[in-house]
Amino acid sequence: MFAISSTTYAQTLTAPSLGMAGEFAVLGSNAVNSTGSSIIYGDLGTSPGLLVTGFPTGIVLGDTERGTVAAATAKSDVVRVYNELAQFTPTQNLTGQTLGAGFIPSEAAVRGTTLTRGVYRFDGNARISGRLKFDGQSNPGSVFIIQVNGDLVIDAGSAINVINANPNNVFFRVTGNVTIGTGGLIGTPSTLSGNIIAQNNALLSLCTTLVGRVLSTSGDITLNNNNISLPEPIGSSGGGGGGGGTGTANLSITKTANGSTFVIGDNVIYTIRVTNSGAADATNVTVEDKLPAGLTFVPPADADRGTYDANTGIWTIGTLPANQTATLRLTAKTTAIGEITNIAVIGNGGGTDQATICVRPARPNVVGAQEVCTGGSVTYTVSNVSAGVTNLAIVVPMNSGLTIESQSLTGFTIRAGANTAPGTYALTVVAVTTGNCQNSQAFPIELIVRAAPATPVITSPATALCAGATYQYSIAQPEAGVTYTWTVTGTGWERISAATGTTVQVKAGTGLGKVTVVASNPCGTATASTPDVTPGAAPATPVIVDNSGPCTGLTYSISNPTAGVTYTWTAPAGFTFTDNSTTMTGTSVTLKATNANAVGTLTVTASNATGSTCPSAAASVEVRAADAGTEIVIPTVFSPNGDGINDSFVIRNLLNFPDNDLTVYNRWGNEIFKTKNYRNNWMATGLEEATYFYVLRVRGCDGKDQVFRGPVQVVR
Numbered sequence: 001m002f003a004i005s006s007t008t009y010a011q012t013l014t015a016p017s018l019g020m021a022g023e024f025a026v027l028g029s030n031a032v033n034s035t036g037s038s039i040i041y042g043d044l045g046t047s048p049g050l051l052v053t054g055f056p057t058g059i060v061l062g063d064t065e066r067g068t069v070a071a072a073t074a075k076s077d078v079v080r081v082y083n084e085l086a087q088f089t090p091t092q093n094l095t096g097q098t099l100g101a102g103f104i105p106s107e108a109a110v111r112g113t114t115l116t117r118g119v120y121r122f123d124g125n126a127r128i129s130g131r132l133k134f135d136g137q138s139n140p141g142s143v144f145i146i147q148v149n150g151d152l153v154i155d156a157g158s159a160i161n162v163i164n165a166n167p168n169n170v171f172f173r174v175t176g177n178v179t180i181g182t183g184g185l186i187g188t189p190s191t192l193s194g195n196i197i198a199q200n201n202a203l204l205s206l207c208t209t210l211v212g213r214v215l216s217t218s219g220d221i222t223l224n225n226n227n228i229s230l231p232e233p234i235g236s237s238g239g240g241g242g243g244g245g246t247g248t249a250n251l252s253i254t255k256t257a258n259g260s261t262f263v264i265g266d267n268v269i270y271t272i273r274v275t276n277s278g279a280a281d282a283t284n285v286t287v288e289d290k291l292p293a294g295l296t297f298v299p300p301a302d303a304d305r306g307t308y309d310a311n312t313g314i315w316t317i318g319t320l321p322a323n324q325t326a327t328l329r330l331t332a333k334t335t336a337i338g339e340i341t342n343i344a345v346i347g348n349g350g351g352t353d354q355a356t357i358c359v360r361p362a363r364p365n366v367v368g369a370q371e372v373c374t375g376g377s378v379t380y381t382v383s384n385v386s387a388g389v390t391n392l393a394i395v396v397p398m399n400s401g402l403t404i405e406s407q408s409l410t411g412f413t414i415r416a417g418a419n420t421a422p423g424t425y426a427l428t429v430v431a432v433t434t435g436n437c438q439n440s441q442a443f444p445i446e447l448i449v450r451a452a453p454a455t456p457v458i459t460s461p462a463t464a465l466c467a468g469a470t471y472q473y474s475i476a477q478p479e480a481g482v483t484y485t486w487t488v489t490g491t492g493w494e495r496i497s498a499a500t501g502t503t504v505q506v507k508a509g510t511g512l513g514k515v516t517v518v519a520s521n522p523c524g525t526a527t528a529s530t531p532d533v534t535p536g537a538a539p540a541t542p543v544i545v546d547n548s549g550p551c552t553g554l555t556y557s558i559s560n561p562t563a564g565v566t567y568t569w570t571a572p573a574g575f576t577f578t579d580n581s582t583t584m585t586g587t588s589v590t591l592k593a594t595n596a597n598a599v600g601t602l603t604v605t606a607s608n609a610t611g612s613t614c615p616s617a618a619a620s621v622e623v624r625a626a627d628a629g630t631e632i633v634i635p636t637v638f639s640p641n642g643d644g645i646n647d648s649f650v651i652r653n654l655l656n657f658p659d660n661d662l663t664v665y666n667r668w669g670n671e672i673f674k675t676k677n678y679r680n681n682w683m684a685t686g687l688e689e690a691t692y693f694y695v696l697r698v699r700g701c702d703g704k705d706q707v708f709r710g711p712v713q714v715v716r
Helices: 019-024 069-086 107-110
Strands: 024-028 031-035 040-041 045-046 050-054 064-066 111-114 118-121 126-128 131-135 145-150 152-156 158-165 170-174 178-184 191-200 202-204 209-216 221-224 227-229 251-257 260-262 265-275 284-287 296-297 307-309 314-320 324-334 338-345 352-360 365-368 372-375 376-382 391-395 403-408 411-416 425-434 443-450 470-475 483-490 502-506 513-521 524-529 544-548 554-558 567-568 575-577 583-585 588-593 599-607 619-624 660-664 669-678 690-699 704-712
Touching: 019 024, 019 069, 019 209, 019 307, 024 031, 024 040, 024 069, 024 227, 040 619, 045 050, 045 069, 069 170, 111 118, 111 170, 111 619, 145 524, 152 191, 178 191, 202 209, 202 411, 221 567, 251 284, 251 338, 260 314, 265 284, 265 314, 265 338, 265 352, 365 443, 372 411, 391 403, 391 411, 403 619, 470 513, 502 513, 502 575, 619 669
Parallel strands: 024 045, 024 209, 031 050, 031 221, 040 227, 045 064, 111 131, 118 145, 126 152, 131 158, 145 170, 152 178, 158 191, 170 191, 178 202, 191 209, 202 221, 209 227, 251 352, 260 352, 372 443
Antiparallel strands: 251 265, 265 324, 284 314, 284 338, 296 324, 307 314, 338 352, 365 376, 376 411, 391 425, 403 411, 425 443, 470 502, 483 513, 513 524, 544 554, 554 588, 567 583, 567 599, 575 588, 599 619, 660 669, 660 690, 690 704
């Protein structure tokens, strides 16, 4: 026998009211289509659509409502019930299971699957194959809710029986489509009971019978020679009281809680409803609802009729008119763990109903160290353990090497084995209780396991070291949570950055030295050092001699060059060496300028051998292309007005030829200025604006004189 049972907690469930939808055996959204001679014992409708086909030949023994106000009202109730059914907390998850034992002859197939009152959930599609029984277990008010988050498929030949209960209280809530008759015994009718409420389409196979309803919030319904009848109304669950007038009173009672599972200390709200569905008033109506052990009344009671005495547990309603309901809400604090059943009884031998809740322990609070070393242990202290908890369930990852050394209700100790790999491990602690109720929620722990650091590997500079130069050393593969501390030793060696970190800056000394790092964490230390090394020494910084002139060009040389030392020159921008390169080696070089006014800085370094990694500091000299100018350029005008611009008679490149004479005459041939080694400083002092005449003799690089004559205009 394949049977599924569940403990009914606070969900001594109250079926949602179908409202106007209760009168409809079939209600679709856009269309209802029928093939053959379907018979509908109840109303048939569509909303908002208008399409109904197949009637006749099919027969509707109630009303047919196509897009009417009545159909729209019923559709609104269908949507409401569909949403209300989603709010119930599942008492059991049946995802992946098939309801029924199939069609192979066997005792299991005969018995099928039995579900007791409760809420059942499928996270995905659901299938019924064979016989499914809903057993109210002598409580005709039992409610059964099947939440299908997907499609519902019912194999052909299947049967759904409702025992000791009413099909009105069986609900299939389906978020997808409903298909009846696709598998199983193809061509064999199915006999079903209950309310099917689907979001999408519903398809009933040939000759399927249904005692219940097939309703859709937004889909179509397709029928095929089906017989669908409304269930009989649910009768009263008890009686009591009396009244005058024609007929008799008929009292029934329901009791629900606002949840199924609570944590100790939570408040639970019970709702008790007494309904008089008879034709006469009921008088002297009382209900006994005394809270059992494990619950403490939290005032006030909320009754819309009569009064509630918390000491006696009696709710005195008095007279309850025909067709009216009295409601009482009680709030109670949970004070004990376990299953607690609370019973409400109508006085004078009337009906009863009960609600059973599960009170789980409070989640324990765990405090302890967050880290432990391999081979070490950590102790945790536990508090907030509820009375009645039998032990703590401590869950550690399998094959982690973590073990529980000791435990009690107030604490426990975890040991990390020698083979436990460093990392972060998730542990949980649950307070465990006996009985059918749930244990506490799990308290999560993250435990970090660390090992002593591995011996660090130092990454050294890739080139040979030079005395006085700065270099970086680093850890090749640093570990998280490890502190690296650096030291340097040796003559002249110096650490010039912070002592801790994954890198360090070191200035090399002149003698033997090395770099050392210590890796440490709370679990231990490890040390590594570089090999001893003597840095190379750089030669002395060279001294540049400027030999530039108009007769020599831009020529530079090293003063007192050292044998075996290589001197490497770098030309400034705007200049090249005579072979058009920008670098050259040697004790002297000659530059050429790309334009006559170029200015830059020539540099040179000395090294002990070509390609040495230890060059000297760079020496430099300013280079001016004009220093080697040979072309004598004489202006034809200048303006000695004291504005600092063109105030003197400047002859370009004349200063490069100091062996010169300059004589200036006025227009009558009188000599007004004469000098040797003219320095570009004649400003025509005391002379008026006029045109004057000059005679300039210059001795060139070849030792020969060259004479220049011409006019020059003085403009104030």
